[in-house]
Amino acid sequence: MNEYDFDLVIVGAGPAGSSAAFAASSEGVSVALLEKEEAVAETVRTSGVTWIEDAKEFGIPEACYNPISNYSFCSPTKSVTISDEKPKAVVLDVRKTYRHLAEEAQNSGTKLFVNTNVIEVLTDNNKPVGVIAKVSESQVKFNAKMVIDCSGFQSVVVKSLGLAEQWGRFGAGAEYEVKAENVQSDTWWLMVGQEYSPAGYAWIFPVSKDTVRIGVGVGKPESDVDPTERLDKLIEEKKGPIKDLGDITKIEFHYGLIPNDGLSRKTVYDNLILVGDSAGQANPLVLEGIRYAIRFGRVAGRTAANAIKSGDTTQKSLEPYEKNWKKAIESKINSASKIQNRWIGLTDEEWEKELEVISELSADEFLDFIRADFSVSSIVRLATHHPKLAVRQLFNIVKGSQ
Ligand SMILES: Cc1cc2nc3c(=O)[nH]c(=O)nc-3n(C[C@H](O)[C@H](O)[C@H](O)COP(=O)(O)OP(=O)(O)OC[C@H]3O[C@@H](n4cnc5c(N)ncnc54)[C@H](O)[C@@H]3O)c2cc1C
Numbered sequence: 323m324n325e326y327d328f329d330l331v332i333v334g335a336g337p338a339g340s341s342a343a344f345a346a347s348s349e350g351v352s353v354a355l356l357e358k359e360e361a362v363a364e365t366v367r368t369s370g371v372t373w374i375e376d377a378k379e380f381g382i383p384e385a386c387y388n389p390i391s392n393y394s395f396c397s398p399t400k401s402v403t404i405s406d407e408k409p410k411a412v413v414l415d416v417r418k419t420y421r422h423l424a425e426e427a428q429n430s431g432t433k434l435f436v437n438t439n440v441i442e443v444l445t446d447n448n449k450p451v452g453v454i455a456k457v458s459e460s461q462v463k464f465n466a467k468m469v470i471d472c473s474g475f476q477s478v479v480v481k482s483l484g485l486a487e488q489w490g491r492f493g494a495g496a497e498y499e500v501k502a503e504n505v506q507s508d509t510w511w512l513m514v515g516q517e518y519s520p521a522g523y524a525w526i527f528p529v530s531k532d533t534v535r536i537g538v539g540v541g542k543p544e545s546d547v548d549p550t551e552r553l554d555k556l557i558e559e560k561k562g563p564i565k566d567l568g569d570i571t572k573i574e575f576h577y578g579l580i581p582n583d584g585l586s587r588k589t590v591y592d593n594l595i596l597v598g599d600s601a602g603q604a605n606p607l608v609l610e611g612i613r614y615a616i617r618f619g620r621v622a623g624r625t626a627a628n629a630i631k632s633g634d635t636t637q638k639s640l641e642p643y644e645k646n647w648k649k650a651i652e653s654k655i656n657s658a659s660k661i662q663n664r665w666i667g668l669t670d671e672e673w674e675k676e677l678e679v680i681s682e683l684s685a686d687e688f689l690d691f692i693r694a695d696f697s698v699s700s701i702v703r704l705a706t707h708h709p710k711l712a713v714r715q716l717f718n719i720v721k722g723s724q
Pocket of ligand 1: 333334335336337356357358359363367368369370371372438439440441472474475478493494496577578579597598600603604609611612613
């Protein structure tokens with residue numbers, strides 16, 4: 323069996339893995355980044371919405387995204403559009419972005435191995451000390467002082483060590499990237515209500531002047547609706563704003579799962595860190611995880627590199643990573659969960675009222691709300707001083723969970 327020695331092995335070259343690899347190899351440790359597909363982002367499993375300020379902070383080139391400044395929301399009976407002067411959201415060219423992140427890691431010294439499917443974790447006294455991967459018909463051994471599990475929803479490392487079970491609550495999403503006749507490239511649509519998704523929402527996210535992603539997300543186990551079937555039906559019947567797209571031609575299908583079990587997993591063990599979807603780092607309200615995967619991937623990579631350099635890779639020395647990310651997002655994710663629980667139970671009539679409340683929000687308030695980026699002070703302000711009673715009530719729910 324072929325065998326390699328590295329300081330750090332990272333499993334999965336999604337945004338979490340490439341970002342962890344970039345940070346760790348920038349700190350001077352040797353890093354192997356293992357990806358089971360033939361190329362990074364060969365399969366796209368995400369809609370790719372994120373925020374311009376995060377994209378800029380992470381150094382993602384402008385050529386990787388399409389800016390959005392109009393946020394439209396509709397139920398079967400009502401629609402609202404909140405417009406902003408400047409774009410704050412973006413829809414990523416997912417392939418280009420993920421490949422850019424992987425190249426950054428390689429440029430800082432990471433060795434990327436594609437077509438390398440991790441099938442087993444090597445242990446010494448129950449602590450991970452590397453992995454075995456299947457490469458074509460043979461097996462390759464990667465020895466390491468530490469492992470980072472960035473394998474996304476599947477969480478292959480932590481599951482094979484018996485440290486976590488499959489996620490119980492999750493979102494399932496299906497999406498087509500399509501060429502469309504009429505695209506408003508600065509306007510996204512979120513579509514809510516029973517016909518779009520009984521436990522979730524549907525969306526239109528523009529990728530360019532002539533291309534959009536149309537998708538459906540469904541909460542599991544809350545609903546047994548198959549998102550692909552529902553998506554096909556919505557497109558066939560040209561529901562709501564899908565009709566305004568005119569003629570459409572499907573060019574690619576995307577399907578993915580995203581954990582929604584809250585922050586239930588421990589994310590550091592002796593010689594092991596979990597990042598991104600394997601750690602459950604996602605906003606449950608709109609199932610958003612890319613910026614967390616990049617941000618906390620970098621923190622994890624730095625933490626791992628420092629631990630390796632100091633010769634102490636015990637759980638205790640890795641705990642600053644868990645403290646860092648929990649401090650940054652725990653209360654926000656909990657607040658978003660409260661709103662999600664409220665939204666999952668809404669009837670179409672109640673959605674109509676909810677959209678009236680949402681239409682009272684300014685663009686900044688609306689974006690802070692859906693991206694769960696509210697500071698405690700802004701929530702208190704909205705819950706006590708917003709001129710509209712319904713908005714105050716909405717933010718009182720959020721406030722109660724802080
Ligand atoms: C339908 C849908 C829509 C979404 N939309 C958005 C959105 O608009 N905005 C947003 O921010 N987030 C969105 N998300 C969530 C977002 O995609 C994830 O939070 C993000 O991709 C997490 O990154 P990651 O690196 O942890 O995992 P992933 O992106 O899943 O990457 C994991 C990588 O590990 C590899 N891998 C898995 N197993 C192995 C193995 N055994 N050996 C080697 N490699 C392996 C995979 O091939 C993959 O490349 C969406 C999710 C879904 C399902």
